Amino acid sequence: MSVNPMHALEVEQLTKTYQGGFRALKGIDLTVAEGDFFALLGPNGAGKSTFIGILASLVNKTAGRVRVFGDDLDREPERVKSAIGLVPQEFNFNLFLPVEEVVLNQAGYYGIARREAKVRARRYLKQLDLWDRRDSEMRKLSGGMKRRLMIARALVHEPRLLILDEPTAGVDIEIRRSMWAFLRELNAGGTTIILTTHYLEEAESLCRNIAIINEGEVAESTSIVRLLDRLHTETFVLNLKGRVSELPQLGGFVLQHLDDCTLEVEMSREHTINGLFQALSRNGIEVISLRNKQNRLERLFLDMVDRGTQVAAPRPNSLTVPQPMISREDLA
Amino acid sequence: MSRYGLAWPRYWICFQTIFVKEILRFARIWIQTILPSVITTTLYFVIFGRLIGDRIGSMGGLPYLDFIVPGLVLMGVITNAYSNVVSSFYSSKFSRYIEELLVSPAPNWVILAGYVAGGVARGLVVGIAVMVVAACFTEISIHSYSVTLLVFILTAVLFALGGFINAIFANSFDDISIVPTFVLTPLTYLGGVFYSIELLPEFWQGVSLANPVLYMVNAFRYGLNGVSDIPIGIAFGIISLFILVLAAFSLVLLRRGVGIKH
Numbered sequence A: 001m002s003v004n005p006m007h008a009l010e011v012e013q014l015t016k017t018y019q020g021g022f023r024a025l026k027g028i029d030l031t032v033a034e035g036d037f038f039a040l041l042g043p044n045g046a047g048k049s050t051f052i053g054i055l056a057s058l059v060n061k062t063a064g065r066v067r068v069f070g071d072d073l074d075r076e077p078e079r080v081k082s083a084i085g086l087v088p089q090e091f092n093f094n095l096f097l098p099v100e101e102v103v104l105n106q107a108g109y110y111g112i113a114r115r116e117a118k119v120r121a122r123r124y125l126k127q128l129d130l131w132d133r134r135d136s137e138m139r140k141l142s143g144g145m146k147r148r149l150m151i152a153r154a155l156v157h158e159p160r161l162l163i164l165d166e167p168t169a170g171v172d173i174e175i176r177r178s179m180w181a182f183l184r185e186l187n188a189g190g191t192t193i194i195l196t197t198h199y200l201e202e203a204e205s206l207c208r209n210i211a212i213i214n215e216g217e218v219a220e221s222t223s224i225v226r227l228l229d230r231l232h233t234e235t236f237v238l239n240l241k242g243r244v245s246e247l248p249q250l251g252g253f254v255l256q257h258l259d260d261c262t263l264e265v266e267m268s269r270e271h272t273i274n275g276l277f278q279a280l281s282r283n284g285i286e287v288i289s290l291r292n293k294q295n296r297l298e299r300l301f302l303d304m305v306d307r308g309t310q311v312a313a314p315r316p317n318s319l320t321v322p323q324p325m326i327s328r329e330d331l332a
Numbered sequence B: 001m002s003r004y005g006l007a008w009p010r011y012w013i014c015f016q017t018i019f020v021k022e023i024l025r026f027a028r029i030w031i032q033t034i035l036p037s038v039i040t041t042t043l044y045f046v047i048f049g050r051l052i053g054d055r056i057g058s059m060g061g062l063p064y065l066d067f068i069v070p071g072l073v074l075m076g077v078i079t080n081a082y083s084n085v086v087s088s089f090y091s092s093k094f095s096r097y098i099e100e101l102l103v104s105p106a107p108n109w110v111i112l113a114g115y116v117a118g119g120v121a122r123g124l125v126v127g128i129a130v131m132v133v134a135a136c137f138t139e140i141s142i143h144s145y146s147v148t149l150l151v152f153i154l155t156a157v158l159f160a161l162g163g164f165i166n167a168i169f170a171n172s173f174d175d176i177s178i179v180p181t182f183v184l185t186p187l188t189y190l191g192g193v194f195y196s197i198e199l200l201p202e203f204w205q206g207v208s209l210a211n212p213v214l215y216m217v218n219a220f221r222y223g224l225n226g227v228s229d230i231p232i233g234i235a236f237g238i239i240s241l242f243i244l245v246l247a248a249f250s251l252v253l254l255r256r257g258v259g260i261k262h
């Protein structure tokens, strides 16, 4: 791999063995393009925070190489650190400091003069809706406010690469949405963003590219669109008007009773929802509402993580044959 | 490095930020940080200086009260420089906000300098407060301002470094009181604060010479009164040597991330 200035992050053969001998990372190779919005997914304990900790100089790597915008972490640590903004998974505040001082101190550590630091603290605290709380002591903030403050703190030196480790954990829906909007705007302004999350909906709606880490290895690194392309079937849950006791046989759709008024339908990608509704209408079944049974990414994710391998191609024609409730294994 | 702006102005701002943060910290909680030493030393002056001191008579060629002033001032400097750095740095480890510094491009020596300067500041504030208290009991004259100030600062630097190393190795709040109790207190009490080592048998005089506090107390006593058990040049040489060793050790620990990085 050559030094490519267009890459925000290049990681080669990164390994981490913790004291005591636990191998948390087993040779990670990963590239993130400049300007990307990148999701890092993986189950608890996969090694995401360890990986991020190494990028942010909080964890010593055992071996491997990290380059941030072409600068090597070992050779130019100060340049790498200046390029990265970190929003860690766990709160790491001095709880006795007022909010604004937390941001001002962080700016000071980066060598930003006080006057400029004040301007920036004001800007980011306002953007994250914390300006009114600037004089509150940290310990008086709610969890969601602390999460937002970590973002403001990470931005005060205007990093080109923002890394967020589960930024929306424990954040309510409204604030989560506004955080998403904020991050999208930041990314549109040119900041490269890497984010870990356990909400797959978040990754799907925010990110362009994705890496799935499992047991310290990259199980998959691709674009979200390409990943979702692998999903050959979708499952919907239909709420029916009136009871249906006997299920009709519909070509291309696998129907399943959940109860008298609820149906589960699995359909392959060649079929359309219009077609499904027409077929149901012909059989006198009326649908009140429908929803996806499972987030689509979630299904792929579970499958990959369970196997620790890539998703295999689905069995051809498996969906045209009526069969009992489709389990995860049947996807493969 | 020059590609993203001159380094020195950034380092200076970073140092200032840590230094000011440290000063604000001990100033905010002055009842815990400044007041106790002032009260303790006032008691020492009342009991040893006034009540008992009159019976002791003179020590090392000085009235007893005047003899113990330098030692008591330095005792305040030592304990406060030490405890400021050990508690502040350990808290930042414990609550993980040390990470704010670790992710930043602050070089290790700037971090160390900032924390040590914070400890020195508290040492000096307490030292001056104790001098003011002493002035209520006896007349304070300063024989040599430069020697007095230099000893003040070097002593504070040395023990601030000690506190830093203690914090790096500490894994609990208990660990930060072990060294002060079992090392610092005996060192100061046996460092010639309350007696001239001439009073000791020859063997114990020799042992005392291994105690760095002895050199500081004597150098300080020289600064105030012009009297010392030890030649002043040797005292400075030894203090400086201790400082260099501890500073180098601290930097090695920081570089390896001992106690702060996994």
Ligand SMILES: Nc1ncnc2c1ncn2[C@@H]1O[C@H](COP(=O)(O)OP(=O)(O)OP(=O)(O)O)[C@@H](O)[C@H]1O
Residues within 6 Å of the ligand: A018, A019, A020, A022, A024, A042, A043, A044, A045, A046, A047, A048, A049, A050, A051, A089, B262
């Ligand atoms: N300091 C440490 N010492 C030893 N093992 C550690 C240490 N920190 C983490 N680990 C182990 O390394 C593995 C990866 O942990 P890590 O925190 O990177 O996972 P993660 O992917 O961030 O998980 P989560 O989604 O739960 O945050 C885990 O098995 C964890 O127990």
Ligand SMILES: [Mg+2]
Residues within 6 Å of the ligand: A048, A049, A050, A089, A165
């Ligand atoms: Mg984690």
